[in-house]
Amino acid sequence: MKQRLVLITALLALLLGLHTGAFAYAVSGVVKDTSSGAALPGANVILEGLNLGTTTAGGGEFEFPAVQPGEYVLSVSFIGYKVWKSSIKVRQNVRLDVLLEATSLPGQQVTITAERAVERETPAAFDNLQRQTIDRTHWAQELPMMLSELPNLFSYSDAGNGLGYSYLKIRGFDQKRIGVMVNGIPLNDPEDHEVYWVDMVDLASNTQDIQVQRGVSNSLYGASAFGGSVNVVTSTQLRERGIFASVGGGSYNTRKTSLAMSSGLINNTYEVYGRFSRLLSDGYRDNSGVDSWSYFLSAVKYGKSSTLKLNLYGGPEIAYAAWDAVHEDELKVNHRANPTPGGYKNTIDNFNQPHYELLHSRQISDKVSLDNTLFYIRGKGYYEGLKRNKRLRDFGMSPVATFDPTLFGGDSLDYYATTDIDGSEMLARDELGRYTIKRSNLVRQKWVDKYQVGWIPRLHIKHSGGDLTLGGEFYTFHSNHWGSVLWSKVSPLDSEPNLDYYGYNADRPAAAAYAHELYHLNDKLQLMGDVQLQYKYYHFKSKQVANYIGALRNAYEVTDFFVNPKLGVNYNATERLNVFGSVSMSNREPADSD
Incomplete structure (x- = not known):
C-alpha cells in the first residue's frame, strides 16, 4: 500500500512539472x-x-x-x-x-535635457564644460574660477586662491545680470540678484556638466538673464557601487578632504549617492582664510515612465573678509596685504544655505513629457566686523558723558563733542565739567534669515515641425535682516547687550509663464520663437528699532510686469559651418541696493 502511494505521488509531481514547464x-x-x-x-x-x-x-x-x-x-x-x-x-x-536613449550627446558627453542649447539648432553662442574636463580641472576652487578659460568669461576671487568669495562676468556683465541655475532652479538671490558661490563650495565635484550661454538667454534659462547664463546639471550618470575617499593639498595651506558613497543602481529602480567634503585654506591675502563644509545627497527612483529625484546640498562656511581694496603703494611693499580695520582678526562671513530639490519627470507619450520641480532654499548667517569712529546715534545709542578726556588718545577730537575757543577746536564740557562722547569704535554683526519656496513646471511637446515647451516659474521669497552691536568701546549705561540697531523684512513673490518653440523648416534651417510674461512684487518694511521709529520707518511696495520676446534663426550651411542670429528683449526689476 505504501509503495503504491509513493508511486502515485511521484507520478503526480512529474505530471505537474511537465504541465508547468x-x-x-x-x-x-x-x-x-x-x-x-x-x-x-x-x-x-x-x-x-x-x-x-x-x-x-x-x-x-x-x-x-x-x-x-x-x-x-x-x-x-x-x-x-x-x-x-x-x-x-x-x-x-x-x-x-x-x-x-543616451543621457549624453555622442562624443561630447553633454547631458541632454530640454533646457539645454544644442549645436547647429539653437541660435545662441554657448560652451559646454564636460564631466571629463571638470574632473581634470577641478581641484577645490569654486565654479567661477573653473570656468575662467571659457571665451568672453572673466572670473576672480577675493582671497586670490579660488576659494571664499568668487565672481564671474560674461561679456562685461557682472553675475547679478547673469542667470545661474542648478538643475533648472534659479540661484540668483531675489533681493540683490547676486550668486553666492561660497555657500556651495565643492559643487563641481557633484556636477555632470555645465553649459554657459553668452548674451540674452531664452526663457528656458530663467527669468532675467542679460549678459548670459550658466546652467549646472548635477551628476545623473549611474555610478558604480562603493565608497570613495580623497585627500589633497596645495598652496597657501589649502587642504581638501572628501568622502563619497554610491549604492549603484538597485534593481534598476533605486539609486542613492552622497558626498561630504571639507575645504580649508589660509588664502593668498593676509587673514583671508576659509573653512567650509560641503554635502551633496541624492536619491533617485526610476519608474516605467517617470523619474523622481530628491537632492539636498549646501554646507556651512566661514570666510574671512578679503574684499577691501589696498593702496598701490602698500601693494608694492606687501602684495598679500589685506586691511583689517583696527587689526580686528575676526572680520568674517558666517553663513549656511541648504538647498532642497524635488524633481519629477514623466513621459506621458512618445511626444509629450512633463517636468515638475519643487525647491526650498533656506539661508541664515551674518557678517561681523569692526567699525571705527562711528556715530553712536547711528547704532541706536545716545552720546555718553564722561570725565575722562583720554579714552581715544590722540584721536579724541574725532570722538568727543568739540567747541571753538579763540579759533582752536577744543573738547566741549557741560555745566558739570563732563565731556560728551559722540562716536566710538564698535564690533557689529549684520544678520539675514531668508527662505525661498518655488515650483517650476515644464511641458515638452514634440511635433512634426519641431519642439514646443510651455512652462512657468513661481516662487515666494521672504527675508529678515537685522544688525547687532556686539561690543563698543563706550556705550550708554542703559544700552542692552547685543543691541539691535536696524531691522527690516522683505517679501518678493514672483510668477512667470512662457512659450518656447524651436521649429525646423528643413534640415538646414531652424527658427526659434520665445515669449515670456513676468510678474514681480516687492514689499519692504523696516522694523521699529533704534532710530527707525515713527515717520523714520521705511515701508513701500513695488510691482513690475514685463513682456520679454525673443526671435532667432540658425542656418547649417555645411556639415562644419552654421550661422545664427537672434533678437531678444529682457527686463529685470531693480535689486534692493538699486
Missing part, C-alpha cells in the same frame, strides 16, 4: 543604442517581481528561458543611458528590441 515561455531580446543602433553588451536586464536578472551578451542579446505566464515589468539599465522600463504580457514567447 509546458506553459513557461522565453523572454528574450537585444539592447541597442536608439541613435546609432549599436548593440550594448553588459547592460543590466531585470524582470521585476521575479527576482530574475541577467546581463546582455556581446551582441546585446539577453534571454530568460522559462518565465511563467503573467504580466511583468522589464527594466534595462546601462551606464550613460536612461533607465528603460516597460510592461510585458507573457502569454507566449516574447522577443523585444530595447532601444536605450
Whole structure:
C-alpha cells in the first residue's frame, strides 16, 4: 500500500512539472543604442517581481528561458543611458528590441535635457564644460574660477586662491545680470540678484556638466538673464557601487578632504549617492582664510515612465573678509596685504544655505513629457566686523558723558563733542565739567534669515515641425535682516547687550509663464520663437528699532510686469559651418541696493 502511494505521488509531481514547464515561455531580446543602433553588451536586464536578472551578451542579446505566464515589468539599465522600463504580457514567447536613449550627446558627453542649447539648432553662442574636463580641472576652487578659460568669461576671487568669495562676468556683465541655475532652479538671490558661490563650495565635484550661454538667454534659462547664463546639471550618470575617499593639498595651506558613497543602481529602480567634503585654506591675502563644509545627497527612483529625484546640498562656511581694496603703494611693499580695520582678526562671513530639490519627470507619450520641480532654499548667517569712529546715534545709542578726556588718545577730537575757543577746536564740557562722547569704535554683526519656496513646471511637446515647451516659474521669497552691536568701546549705561540697531523684512513673490518653440523648416534651417510674461512684487518694511521709529520707518511696495520676446534663426550651411542670429528683449526689476 505504501509503495503504491509513493508511486502515485511521484507520478503526480512529474505530471505537474511537465504541465508547468509546458506553459513557461522565453523572454528574450537585444539592447541597442536608439541613435546609432549599436548593440550594448553588459547592460543590466531585470524582470521585476521575479527576482530574475541577467546581463546582455556581446551582441546585446539577453534571454530568460522559462518565465511563467503573467504580466511583468522589464527594466534595462546601462551606464550613460536612461533607465528603460516597460510592461510585458507573457502569454507566449516574447522577443523585444530595447532601444536605450543616451543621457549624453555622442562624443561630447553633454547631458541632454530640454533646457539645454544644442549645436547647429539653437541660435545662441554657448560652451559646454564636460564631466571629463571638470574632473581634470577641478581641484577645490569654486565654479567661477573653473570656468575662467571659457571665451568672453572673466572670473576672480577675493582671497586670490579660488576659494571664499568668487565672481564671474560674461561679456562685461557682472553675475547679478547673469542667470545661474542648478538643475533648472534659479540661484540668483531675489533681493540683490547676486550668486553666492561660497555657500556651495565643492559643487563641481557633484556636477555632470555645465553649459554657459553668452548674451540674452531664452526663457528656458530663467527669468532675467542679460549678459548670459550658466546652467549646472548635477551628476545623473549611474555610478558604480562603493565608497570613495580623497585627500589633497596645495598652496597657501589649502587642504581638501572628501568622502563619497554610491549604492549603484538597485534593481534598476533605486539609486542613492552622497558626498561630504571639507575645504580649508589660509588664502593668498593676509587673514583671508576659509573653512567650509560641503554635502551633496541624492536619491533617485526610476519608474516605467517617470523619474523622481530628491537632492539636498549646501554646507556651512566661514570666510574671512578679503574684499577691501589696498593702496598701490602698500601693494608694492606687501602684495598679500589685506586691511583689517583696527587689526580686528575676526572680520568674517558666517553663513549656511541648504538647498532642497524635488524633481519629477514623466513621459506621458512618445511626444509629450512633463517636468515638475519643487525647491526650498533656506539661508541664515551674518557678517561681523569692526567699525571705527562711528556715530553712536547711528547704532541706536545716545552720546555718553564722561570725565575722562583720554579714552581715544590722540584721536579724541574725532570722538568727543568739540567747541571753538579763540579759533582752536577744543573738547566741549557741560555745566558739570563732563565731556560728551559722540562716536566710538564698535564690533557689529549684520544678520539675514531668508527662505525661498518655488515650483517650476515644464511641458515638452514634440511635433512634426519641431519642439514646443510651455512652462512657468513661481516662487515666494521672504527675508529678515537685522544688525547687532556686539561690543563698543563706550556705550550708554542703559544700552542692552547685543543691541539691535536696524531691522527690516522683505517679501518678493514672483510668477512667470512662457512659450518656447524651436521649429525646423528643413534640415538646414531652424527658427526659434520665445515669449515670456513676468510678474514681480516687492514689499519692504523696516522694523521699529533704534532710530527707525515713527515717520523714520521705511515701508513701500513695488510691482513690475514685463513682456520679454525673443526671435532667432540658425542656418547649417555645411556639415562644419552654421550661422545664427537672434533678437531678444529682457527686463529685470531693480535689486534692493538699486
